[in-house]
Amino acid sequence: MASTASPRFLTASVRPRAGAHPALFRWVLISIGIIFLGLFLFLPLAAVFANAFEKGWTAYLAALRDPEAFSAIRLTLLAAAAAISLNLIFGVAAAWAIAKFDFAGKSLLITLIDVPFSVSPVISGMIFVLLFGAQGLFGSWLTGRDIKIVFAVPGILLATTFVTFPFIARELIPVMQSLGSEEEEAAITLGASGWKAFFRVTLPNIKWGLFYGIILCNARAMGEFGAVSVVSGHIRGLTNTMPLYIEILYNDYQFVPAFAVASLLTLLALVTLVAKSTVEWKTDRQRAASRRLTHREEEL
Amino acid sequence: MSIEARNITKRFGDFAALKDVSLQIQAGELVALLGPSGSGKTTLLRVIAGLEFPDSGSVIFDGEETTLRSAQDRGVGFVFQHYALFRHLTVFENIAFGLRVKPRRERPPESRIRARVNDLLKLVQLDWLADRYPSQLSGGQRQRVALARALAVEPKVLLLDEPFGALDAKVRQELRRWLRRLHDEIHVTSLFVTHDQEEALEVADRVVVMNEGRIEQEGSPDEVYHQPANAFVYHFLGNLNLFHARVKDGKTLIGEPALGVELKSNGRSPLVYVRPHLMDIERVPTHENHIPAWVKHINSAGPLVKVELATRRGDQIQVEISHERHQALQLAKDDAVFVVPKDMKVFAGSELNDPEEVASGR
Numbered sequence: 001m002a003s004t005a006s007p008r009f010l011t012a013s014v015r016p017r018a019g020a021h022p023a024l025f026r027w028v029l030i031s032i033g034i035i036f037l038g039l040f041l042f043l044p045l046a047a048v049f050a051n052a053f054e055k056g057w058t059a060y061l062a063a064l065r066d067p068e069a070f071s072a073i074r075l076t077l078l079a080a081a082a083a084i085s086l087n088l089i090f091g092v093a094a095a096w097a098i099a100k101f102d103f104a105g106k107s108l109l110i111t112l113i114d115v116p117f118s119v120s121p122v123i124s125g126m127i128f129v130l131l132f133g134a135q136g137l138f139g140s141w142l143t144g145r146d147i148k149i150v151f152a153v154p155g156i157l158l159a160t161t162f163v164t165f166p167f168i169a170r171e172l173i174p175v176m177q178s179l180g181s182e183e184e185e186a187a188i189t190l191g192a193s194g195w196k197a198f199f200r201v202t203l204p205n206i207k208w209g210l211f212y213g214i215i216l217c218n219a220r221a222m223g224e225f226g227a228v229s230v231v232s233g234h235i236r237g238l239t240n241t242m243p244l245y246i247e248i249l250y251n252d253y254q255f256v257p258a259f260a261v262a263s264l265l266t267l268l269a270l271v272t273l274v275a276k277s278t279v280e281w282k283t284d285r286q287r288a289a290s291r292r293l294t295h296r297e298e299e300l
Numbered sequence: 301m302s303i304e305a306r307n308i309t310k311r312f313g314d315f316a317a318l319k320d321v322s323l324q325i326q327a328g329e330l331v332a333l334l335g336p337s338g339s340g341k342t343t344l345l346r347v348i349a350g351l352e353f354p355d356s357g358s359v360i361f362d363g364e365e366t367t368l369r370s371a372q373d374r375g376v377g378f379v380f381q382h383y384a385l386f387r388h389l390t391v392f393e394n395i396a397f398g399l400r401v402k403p404r405r406e407r408p409p410e411s412r413i414r415a416r417v418n419d420l421l422k423l424v425q426l427d428w429l430a431d432r433y434p435s436q437l438s439g440g441q442r443q444r445v446a447l448a449r450a451l452a453v454e455p456k457v458l459l460l461d462e463p464f465g466a467l468d469a470k471v472r473q474e475l476r477r478w479l480r481r482l483h484d485e486i487h488v489t490s491l492f493v494t495h496d497q498e499e500a501l502e503v504a505d506r507v508v509v510m511n512e513g514r515i516e517q518e519g520s521p522d523e524v525y526h527q528p529a530n531a532f533v534y535h536f537l538g539n540l541n542l543f544h545a546r547v548k549d550g551k552t553l554i555g556e557p558a559l560g561v562e563l564k565s566n567g568r569s570p571l572v573y574v575r576p577h578l579m580d581i582e583r584v585p586t587h588e589n590h591i592p593a594w595v596k597h598i599n600s601a602g603p604l605v606k607v608e609l610a611t612r613r614g615d616q617i618q619v620e621i622s623h624e625r626h627q628a629l630q631l632a633k634d635d636a637v638f639v640v641p642k643d644m645k646v647f648a649g650s651e652l653n654d655p656e657e658v659a660s661g662r
Binding site for chain 1: 350377388397
């Protein structure tokens, strides 16, 4: 992606001094770009798969069939599902409120949405330990009722949801703001209830923005390490997500299983990249269509 | 259905959009709400539609209190300035929307929906565009789709917010004649907002002139045009020249040689407004009221010749004369002539709300 972008960037910025050795200069810069990409992107990617398959397919599949690996994968999927569904509800509600209404504390809400981005993931994890841990604020209350949050699955779901909190809302706010509320008003004057207006008018209009937010949220939820690491307690087969499990395997010198599980996360990254590009292409086309629409308005 | 707005007040923060406005519309009428931007006309329309709720006052449909009923249940058709078509639906589905969202018990069967939408498509002369998306239509076509969509649910009231505001002059003229014909056909009580006085005077049965959250005058187009209630209405319905006048023997005099006794009415001399086309230009004064002036600019492109003149004090005067008159006078730049008002409107001591316009003498 970056390699196709760099030549265009070059022709634009180099032109003033193009007299000397334009072709040579251009090729040097392109080569630097490609070498950089190769070293920092493709080589590590290739290394992940090379290490994973070092002892052949059977070792690779055996590593993935391990019950602990299986439970880590399951927990990661669960955490991602929880983060997506909670943040979907919260994100749509927050974006709706911010884009369509004026209320006191609106800018405070926008700032609060960004908090998980500005706080280090480790601190995010610490927050939950301080709140729900044995010595935490609600610790004794929770132990009294035999509810475990920290060093258990609920803690992991909470931490993952927290760090992925801004993705969907952040993606939807500008989309909803640019759409305005006239179409919803039109739906309501035509007799639609608020819910019908939302499902029949708002949702179809924001679906690509929403999908994009979900992709980003999912990628981050599955790859999250810091926050989850703090609240997990690293109980094998119970509170290990894929990234945590990979670290444990690696520290135990079990390189093939470590890279085998890592290859799954890498594949996820590649799928995310493709999905992201597809959605971007779709929204670009949509935007171009609406631009054409305003053009024609001026003509006619 | 008749509509009544009673003592409506609406504020947005510090801004008073409507100040104790009352308005009655008879069933089947086509009424224009005319005013400059910020006059509260769109707010009044949205209050009647139920898209805004008034701070005080009430909205009454057919004698029935409707103020607190939501827009969903009011049975109004609302047409937005920027169409607000559903961009993800075809023209057909846009028009069918109101029928499809009805509760299951009231929803007509699919065949009836199709028939109704096809009838409406014919009514707005767009049956050949049924499968297009809004982005594939021109502005005028979109506005007709919006109108058909609003009519699909058989509204008791049709409310239009600057329906032709986003269209260019030619399409606007066609569409407003078409709206007039449509109203004559279907007779639904209609209220439309506009800032274009020509549009209001041409289309409406009755014109309501609004300014700064208040109604300045209501009446037939003829009444508001020929018998303006105040300087604002007269000013808003066309171009103006403003003169400070004197009163002599019960006659209002403007101009240089017409010496008279000044009438001190509330400390001000009366203000005289004259429309540019109600003035004449003479080489030799033949009338008691006349103002010496110098020709500054002549624009003869259009149905009337527009002449810009300046008085000795430097005040600008705009006069519109016929091409025949222009031929006879043979005016040239910097000619010294006399301007004669044929019809004057005197509003004693009342200043216009728009100081800029007064200063320029238009």
